[in-house]
């Protein structure tokens with residue numbers, strides 16, 4: 001009410017005022033575009049450079065002035081990176097590891113979060129304790145984990161690596177889903193129970209669909225984390241189980257840095273992540289529960 | 296539809312709160328019983344136990360001829376309307392209504408038929424394709440009702456179904472619920488903390504306080520013969536006036552004295568039970584609507600009049616609500632305190648201040664032509680039958 005009154009009382013701008021107002025708007029517009037332009041350049045510049053490097057002949061790598069676009073683009077780096085230099089192996093391993101981590105982390109995370117949110121499993125503090133696990137810097141445990149894995153014979157093992165990633169991503173999945181279930185009115189599931197659902201049906205038919213945005217975010221996080229993780233992959237894999245980031249790093253470690261090949265494989269690695277990004281964006285519609293409850 | 300019987304129902308939560316104590320109610324087939332009481336008195340808990348969403352600590356619940364204590368909600372064949380409606384936000388109105396039927400494995404045509412019939416009954420036909428978030432508050436309310444009636448259950452349970460609507464819509468929906476309930480002959484337990492809703496809707500009203508049943512009766516009986524100070528103060532708006540008083544006898548007639556003023560009891564008020572209270576303290580209660588400005592009732596006898604000083608005058612057009620101060624200590628029993636607290640903490644503080652000053656603020660609903668102005672002295676008449684008497688210790692109505 002008050003806001004409406006205030007707006008009504010505000011005098012209309014005079015001609016001169018309107019001109020000043022108009023100029024200010026124009027200046028604002030220009031500034032905004034300049035800022036967005038800079039930001040895009042900052043964001044997309046490196047990506048473009050990865051792209052041109054992946055199709056440049058070797059001679060064009062480090063010229064001064066730089067080659068903005070090669071005269072004769074080539075695809076040899078792609079075939080070299082993927083076939084000769086174990087790019088495919090890396091992609092396949094990464095896909096397997098990330099796939100396992102995503103599924104396990106989301107399933108276990110959802111179940112744990114549901115139980116914590118609805119049955120107060122673990123009392124008041126378990127939820128925060130779970131989150132606190134993310135506060136520890138991973139580097140602190142690299143050595144102990146390496147030693148443990150060597151004892152358990154899990155070095156260079158995809159499942160070993162996936163298990164570790166689940167441990168890392170689970171706190172986030174649990175926390176994400178926990179906040180989702182917490183903000184979802186209990187009455188929805190209770191209504192489902194009264195309407196004729198069993199507990200499981202209520203979870204499956206009502207809670208789960210409503211938690212979809214949370215599930216998608218948790219899954220995206222788990223996938224992207226496993227897809228890009230480098231430190232532990234480097235320490236714990238060597239041959240059989242190498243993931244994409246490790247393979248790429250090996251290109252750069254040889255005598256002559258293989259810029260073309262590493263760029264080519266980086267591009268290949270980006271594709272699934274980008275694809276996922278688009279998918280997630282569509283499903284990350286917030287406020288799905290709006291309207292369930294009159295506030 | 297079926298009868299619902301609650302016997303010696305009790306609920307103690309794990310951390311020790313005793314929310315419901317030894318509650319027994321019988322809701323007849325097709326009857327609408329309202330559970331009413333201040334916030335926190337155990338209404339929702341009772342309803343949830345009937346629904347099967349909360350386990351009972353003691354007692355039995357019978358729906359139809361089945362004891363349902365250990366059945367899960369889905370096997371109790373009841374429908375519930377939640378305070379926040381609890382519509383499934385990811386389903387359309389049609390799907391919301393069809394959901395309980397689908398779970399019961401009804402055939403497609405049967406489901407469609409029933410959904411459309413309920414939708415027609417509630418005027419939802421044009422909204423069937425919408426999602427809950429595209430509906431107004433009143434429409435959501437209707438959908439919630441629709442989801443309940445589409446089931447054709449043994450009984451309806453409603454937990455403050457109108458509390459999220461604005462005043463105007465609430466009145467309208469109240470009438471609608473009334474109509475539907477009569478039309479469907481639906482056994483209904485209706486929970487509210489609003490005594491107007493309780494009085495207008497209920498075939499009978501059960502008034503709860505701190506988990507205990509105070510009185511279960513028809514609205515009229517609740518109003519005319521409240522069993523104690525708590526019931527008397529809860530039912531009616533503005534609330535009944537209470538004042539500490541003493542009963543005596545003069546010229547062969549019973550007489551009640553508060554402060555320096557006395558009123559003679561009319562035959563309709565002079566119950567034999569009062570004899571035992573002569574010379575003892577009691578609580579006198581008078582409803583605001585039974586008080587009138589003496590200037591508007593010139594014929595009223597002098598022994599039914601008392602004086603006060605006008606504090607506030609609220610004109611409503613049709614009548615004038617006058618708050619006036621009477622020199623007499625207010626009663627501050629446990630009941631009165633709780634009633635005040637149910638309004639808010641400031642109301643209790645006011646009462647305590649009045650206690651110190653030995654002044655009681657009365658409220659009267661006077662005729663529109665009253666000239667009582669703020670700061671003036673006013674003479675007030677108590678109508679015949681207006682005086683209620685309660686035991687000062689127990690707060691119980693002095694009856695017989």
Ligand SMILES: Nc1ncnc2c1ncn2[C@@H]1O[C@H](COP(=O)(O)OP(=O)(O)O)[C@@H](O)[C@H]1O
Nearest residue numbers: 308312313314333334335336337338339340341
């Ligand atoms: N799940 C619960 N756990 C513990 N105490 C509860 C729970 N639900 C309700 N209570 C307590 O039980 C009492 C009755 O609550 P409720 O039935 O919701 O009251 P009403 O619906 O009449 O306002 C209150 O004191 C409340 O704090």
Ligand SMILES: [Mg+2]
Nearest residue numbers: 335338339340
């Ligand atoms: Mg309640």
